[in-house]
Amino acid sequence: MELGLSGKNVLIVGASKGIGRGIAKGFAAENCNIVAIARSADLLEEVKAEALKSGALSFACEVKDIMECDTKAFSEYLLGQYGTFDIVVHNVGGSLISRNHLGGAEDWNYALKFNAIAAIDMNSALIPPMVERGSGKVIHISSISAIMLRGNPLYASAKAFLNAYVTTVGRQLAPTGVKLCSVMPGAVAFEGSYWDKFIKEGHPRVDDFLRHHQAINRFGSPEEIANTVLFMASDKSSFMPATNIPVDGANM
Numbered sequence: 001m002e003l004g005l006s007g008k009n010v011l012i013v014g015a016s017k018g019i020g021r022g023i024a025k026g027f028a029a030e031n032c033n034i035v036a037i038a039r040s041a042d043l044l045e046e047v048k049a050e051a052l053k054s055g056a057l058s059f060a061c062e063v064k065d066i067m068e069c070d071t072k073a074f075s076e077y078l079l080g081q082y083g084t085f086d087i088v089v090h091n092v093g094g095s096l097i098s099r100n101h102l103g104g105a106e107d108w109n110y111a112l113k114f115n116a117i118a119a120i121d122m123n124s125a126l127i128p129p130m131v132e133r134g135s136g137k138v139i140h141i142s143s144i145s146a147i148m149l150r151g152n153p154l155y156a157s158a159k160a161f162l163n164a165y166v167t168t169v170g171r172q173l174a175p176t177g178v179k180l181c182s183v184m185p186g187a188v189a190f191e192g193s194y195w196d197k198f199i200k201e202g203h204p205r206v207d208d209f210l211r212h213h214q215a216i217n218r219f220g221s222p223e224e225i226a227n228t229v230l231f232m233a234s235d236k237s238s239f240m241p242a243t244n245i246p247v248d249g250a251n252m
C-alpha cells in the first residue's frame with residue numbers, strides 16, 4: 001500500500017530506543033524529514049545514521065529530557081526551528097515508575113506526566129498551527145494496559161487517562177482535519193527491553209507470561225508497532241480520528 005508519506009515532516013518524541021527507534025526507521029523508509037527527541041545523544045546519532053541510510057530526507061537530533069524542561073516552551077522552539085509538523089508521535093512513557101499504588105501526589109503526578117501530561121503540554125503548542133492549517137496527525141503510544149487495567153496500577157491508570165484524552169480531545173479536533181489517536185502495544189521485546197534479559201536467560205517467566213497473556217504466544221516487535229503508526233500517520237486511515245488501536249498479539 002502506498003502510504004503517501006514521502007516528504008512529510010515528522011516529530012518523534014522518544015526516538016532513540018525500542019519502539020520509538022522502530023518508528024523512526026519506519027518513517028525513514030517512507031522518505032520523511034525526521035526530528036527526533038531523546039536524552040541519549042549517542043543513541044540518537046546511531047538512529048540518524050540508520051535513518052539516512054534507509055531513506056530519510058533529513059534527520060535532526062534534539063537532545064532533551066522532556067521530564068526536566070518546560071515542554072511548552074521547548075515545543076515553541078521546535079516550531080520556530082522546523083515549522084509546523086505534519087505528524088507528531090509521542091512515544092515517551094513506561095511502567096518503570098513507582099509501583100506504590102498507595103503513594104501520594106508525587107508518585108501519581110510523575111506517572112501521569114511521564115505517560116501523558118508532558119505530551120499533552122507539547123500538544124498545546126504543536127496542535128494549534130495544525131488546526132490553523134486544517135491538517136495534522138498526532139499519535140500517542142499508549143498501552144494495552146490502558147484497557148486491560150492489569151500490572152502496575154500507576155502505569156495502567158496513566159495510560160487509561162491518556163486514552164480518555166485521545167478520545168475526548170480527538171473528537172473535538174476531528175472536524176478541524178487534525179487526527180489525534182493512540183496505538184496500544186501489547187508486550188514488545190527488543191535488545192535492551194524489559195523482557196530481553198529474561199528471554200536470553202531462558203527464564204520460565206517468559207513462557208508463563210506468553211501462555212497466559214499473549215494469545216499469539218510471542219512478543220511483538222518495534223516494527224509491528226511502527227507499521228500501525230505509519231498507517232495512522234497516513235491518509236489511508238482518514239476515517240479513524242480519536243481512536244485507540246490495540247496492536248497487542250491478542251492480549252488476555
Ligand SMILES: NC(=O)c1ccc[n+]([C@@H]2O[C@H](COP(=O)([O-])OP(=O)(O)OC[C@H]3O[C@@H](n4cnc5c(N)ncnc54)[C@H](OP(=O)(O)O)[C@@H]3O)[C@@H](O)[C@H]2O)c1
Nearest residue numbers: 014015016017018019038039040065066093094143187188
Ligand atoms: N515495550 C513494551 O512492551 C510496551 C508495551 C506497551 C506500551 N509501551 C509503550 O511504548 C512506549 C515506548 O516503550 P519502549 O519499551 O520502547 O520504551 P524505552 O525502550 O524505554 O524507550 C523510550 C524512548 O523514550 C525516550 N525517553 C525516555 N524518557 C525520556 C525523557 N524524559 N525525555 C526524552 N526522551 C525520553 C528514550 O530515550 P532516552 O533514554 O535516550 O531518553 C527512548 O528513546 C512507551 O510509551 C511505553 O509505555 C511499551
